[in-house]
Amino acid sequence: MKGLISVALLTATFGCSSHAATLFSENFEDGTADGWTLVGNAQISGTQSIDDKSMRLKQTASATAGVDTGGHSAVVITMHLAATGLESGDNCYAEYSTDGGSSWTAMIQLTDGQDDATFYSATVTPTDADDNSNLRLRFRSTGDLLGDYCWGDNVTVTGTAGGVTPKPLLAVSGATHLGSVDLGDSAQSPLTLSNDGTADLTIGQLSGLVAPFSLASDACSGQTLAPGADCALSAQFSPNVSGYQSADLTIPSNDESSPLVLTLSGTGVEPGTVVDDFDPLSGSGAVNRTLLDYATLTAGSEALVATSGYALPAEAAHPSNRFEGRLELFDEATSGQFDEHKDSFRYTGTGDSTRKHLPEFDFEFVQTGSHLVPAQRGSIPASHPEWEYILEPGRVWDENGDNGYSRAVLPFTLHQKNANCQHNGLMSFLFKENGSVSKVSYQIASETCLYFQFDMWGLLDASYTPQAVAGAATLRADHQAEEVGRMPTKPISELANDHPGADPSQFGSVDETDPAYMTLFGFVIDGVNYVGGCQTRQGPHPYCDRITVPSYSTAKTVFAGAGLMRLEKLYAGVKNEVIANYVSDCASNGNWGDVRFEDNLDMGTGNYNLTGYMSDEGASHTNNLFLPEDHASKIAYSCNEYNRKAQPGTQWVYHTSDTYILGTAMDAYLKQQRGSTADLFDDLIVSDLFAPLGLSPAARVSRRTYDAKAQPFTGWGLTFLRDDVAKLVRFLSADNGTINGQAMFDSTLFEAAMQRDSSDRGLDPLTDYKYNNGFWAHEVKTKVGCSSDTWVPFMSGYGGISVLLLPNGTAYYYFSDNDTYLWSKAAAESNRIRAYCQ
Structure with a gap:
């Protein structure tokens, strides 16, 4: 049989003690x-415990x-x-x-009547x-309604060392992939065979390798x-042709799983070929992996697991395989699991639906060093009725237990079609540059x-087609520039070290936003992004x-806002242009003949139904x-939709439709x-602003x-990232709307x-x-302890998004989704770090 490279831990202790030892203990108190291995809707919870x-x-x-109870009895x-x-x-x-x-043998079985x-x-x-x-130990549930729950807790396994039949156990350590080697040259990799069992291990003649x-x-x-002893050997690779090559080494022994095949x-x-070592990894590859291991990714079952299973481990080795080509998944529409947490608009029911599955996945990628880069970035239009992908660069590395494959992880997002909700995910797979995946x-x-909030997970068959990707060199170069050009980041906890007396807990405060609904937040000061x-x-x-x-x-x-301020900088007077002259649909009803571009930007068109705060915006007709x-x-x-009710520029009524008209105009x-x-x-926002600022391709x-327009x-x-x-x-x-010292906006509008012009609030x-x-702007005098009116301009987004542009040149942002918009604690803390009272 072909075995897996593994290092078994010898837990038996021989000699004077016969006390029971704890071999396994789990109470889930670490929250992971x-x-x-989780299948279906299984996760850590504090509801019952x-x-x-x-x-x-x-x-x-x-x-x-x-x-593993090896070496233990009782x-x-x-x-x-x-x-x-x-039920x-x-x-x-x-x-x-x-x-x-x-x-399996049941230790406990609970049914209806034992569910209190x-x-x-x-x-x-x-x-x-x-x-x-x-x-193996297992908690299992078999229910068919949303309210059926089982709760497993406090698991222990104990045993007494010794008193068992001695057995040998062969273990192997060392790298089995010898990397990229010049033709005519050689590379070696030391390997160690050890006996991690309790009886003598007899090794036969190693065989099987071919040139x-x-x-x-x-x-x-x-x-x-003898138990605990080891021996050494060294594998050599001397290529004479280009490309990926492999061979099996057979190790016979008296281990019950013999022979082991590496x-x-x-x-x-x-x-002279340059090996791409961008962002090199220096680990040995000796990763102790328990989640998404080789067996799971090649022949396992689908499970929702801790995110650590997708993380880049500390001992990750630089990838020995290179990915360039197309990755395609199969059976997306019928496979996978789905667990709903919130569905305010009743998108789904108990039956299957397209919202519960991934859309078709068939995309090109290139690799640069330890990074995997999608050929397409940003939201990608597709034919799926509900979802579109956003693909972000991932990581690639080697682990000794992956049998010569390299391991890739790809962050991705399901973007709600024609809307803005984003559901963030992770993918992981193994590949070889010869097309094996x-x-x-x-x-x-x-x-x-x-x-709409849910979990979705699965394990899908895939194909990897190695092929040249158009513009690959540019994709690699652009990605490297993007990585190098990021603003420096530090954990929010480091703020207290860099600014003594600062209280980092006031940013992303639990008193203002429930951490369970917080996607990310940050405080930007002196060119550093402190994140949480x-x-x-x-x-x-x-x-x-x-x-x-x-x-x-x-x-x-x-x-x-940035668009009109930029236009006004380039073409003075455009802010006073009339909507009806540029939007034929608005010209036909007579309500837009005196409405200026700036009126639409200010939510002051004079065309509305109700003046109550967000009354029009919250109506079903939107x-x-x-x-x-x-x-x-x-x-x-x-x-x-709306009739004339007031003179333009006099009454604020919030309409996203007014901004859509402005964009069209x-x-x-x-x-x-x-x-x-x-x-x-593309020409005004991306070329003039986002590109020179170094914003990502996603932005x-x-x-x-979805039409020719x-x-x-x-x-x-x-x-955004x-x-x-x-x-x-x-x-x-901090930069006051300038790029490389050049003002990008009309100064009066900006x-x-x-809020620097008291005559135009x-x-x-x-x-x-x-x-x-x-x-937006909010007067915060009483909240931050100022003696006179102090206005803080900010941006706001549906669901729980706030971005503060504080008067001292700092900024605070958070993206959440529980419909809260509180930020006074962060504003006050920024003022304590660097006073901005006006």
């Missing part, structure tokens, strides 16, 4: 499921852990189990298996659990190793979305710098703006100035209508937007609030 945490199983699910297993909400036919189980999961959250316990001493590396692989040295063949591999390269594990366990948040329902996200967040109405500031996919429908609604104006191929977003894509939404539909947000706020706050949405040129 590390070491457990013996202490503070337990393993929660919902409907039909399982959680399985392996225990093994004792104890498990605890509770249930809630069971007839529903069951909760605590089980064990002594044959690696082929068969009482924890039951059972203790067993199965003799076949002694000296057993295949012992260009050989053994440079072999001190193991024919050797007998796959050695390497890549021959032409002399494992299954792809994926999961989504976080989002920035007020009304980044949690998922399965632990901290391992690639916080690659989490995408939606703009919602912050786009009204950085697209609509679906006629947000749901249609074509420009004709969106602009017809926007121009004709500004785009028409720009085409009039520059020709029909001009584009408001350089706007949601647009491709009208950018203007008032929503942008995507946290580095994008930090660079935008530095540009607006000064008014930043803007219109009044609420008491102590202003709205001017797409920017």
Whole structure:
């Protein structure tokens, strides 16, 4: 048989003591499921538990852990189990298996009538659990309704050292992939064979290697190793042709799993070929992996796991395989698991639907060093009825246990079609540059979305087609520049070290935003982005710098507001242009003949139904703006829904439709100035602002209508990374709207937007609030301890997004999704760090 490279831990102790030793103990109090394989809706919870945490199983699910009792006898297993909400036919189980999961024995079974959250316990001493590396423990639920829950807790396995039949156990350590080697040259990798068992290990004659692989040295063949002893050998790779090559080394022994077969591999390269070592990894590859291991990714089952399973480990080695080509997944529409947490609009029911599955995945990638780069970035339009992908660069590395494959992790986002909700996920797979690829594990366990929240996970078949990717060299160079050009980041806790007396807890304060709904936050001061948040329902996200967040109405500031201020800088007087002259739908009803561009930006068109705060915006008829996919429908609604009620520029009434009209008008104006191929977003926002600021490719894509017009939404539909947000706020706050010392905006509009012109504060949405040129502002005198009126301009986005542009040149931002918009503690703390009272 072909075995896996592993290092077994010898836990037996021989000699004077016969006391029981604890071989396994789990109470889930660390809040993780590390070491457990989860299938279905299984996760850590504090709702029912013996202490503070337990393993929660919902409907039909399982959680399985392996225990090695090698060298121990008198093994004792104890498990605890509770249930809630069971109906007839529903069951909760605590089980064990002594044959690696082929068969199971129930220790506890709970049914309807035993579902009052009482924890039951059972203790067993199965003799076949002694000296057993295949012992498995499992909590399992079989329910079919949303309210069926099982709760597993406090698991222990003990055993007495010794008193068992001695067995040898062969273990191997060392790298089996010998990397990229010049033709005509050689590379060697030392390997160690050790006896981690309790009896002598007899090793036979090693065999099987063929050119260009050989053994440079072999001190193991024919050797007998006492328990704890080891021997050394050295594998050699001497390529004479280019490309990936491999060969098997067979190691016979008296280990019960003999023979062990190791796959050695390497890549021959032409002399002088430059190996791409961007962001090199220096680990040995000796990773102790318990989640998403080689067996799981090649032949395992789907599971929602702790995010640590997708993280780059400390001992990761630089990748020995190179990916360039197309990755395609299969059976996306029918595979995978889905668990709903919130569905305000009743998108889904108990049956299957397209919202519960990934859209089709078939994309090109290139690799640079230890980074995997998608050929397409930003929101990618597709035919799926609900979802579109946003792909972000991932990481690639080697682990010794992956049998010559390299391991890749890819952050991705499901972006709600024609809307702005974003659900953040991770993918992981193994590959070789010859086209071999494992299954792809994926999961989504976080989002920035007020009304639709869920977990989604699965394990899909895949194909990797190595091929040249158009523009690969540019993709690699651009990605390297993006990585190098990021603003420096530090954990928010470091703020107290760099600014003595600062209280980091006032940023992302739990008193203002529930951490369970916080995607990310940051405080920007002196060119450093102090960051926090980044949690998922399965632990901290391992690639916080690659989490995408939606703009919602912050786009009204950085697209609509910045767009008109930039236009006014380039073409003085455009702010006073009349809407009806540029938007034919608005010209037809007579309500827009005296409404200026700036009136639309200020939410002061005079056309509305109700003046109550957000009354018009919250009405169901706004679906006629947000749901249609074509420009004709969106602009017809926007121009004709509201009647004239007030003189333009006098009454604030919030309408996203007004910003959509403004975007249409500004785009028409720009085409009039520059020709029909001009584009408001690409030419004015991206080329003039986002690109020179170094914003990511994700930020350089706007949601647009799904027709030939491709009208950018203007008032929503942008995507940001946290580095994008930090660079935008530095540009607006500390850099005062300049790039390389050059003012990018009309000074009159910008000064008014930043509340520096007391004669032009803007219109009044609420008491102590202003709205001017797409920017909100709040008077914070009493909140921060100032003696006179002090205005803080800010951006705001639907669901729980706030971005503060503080008067002292600092900035604070957070992206959350529980509909809270509090930030006075952060504003006050910024004032304590650097006073800004006016």
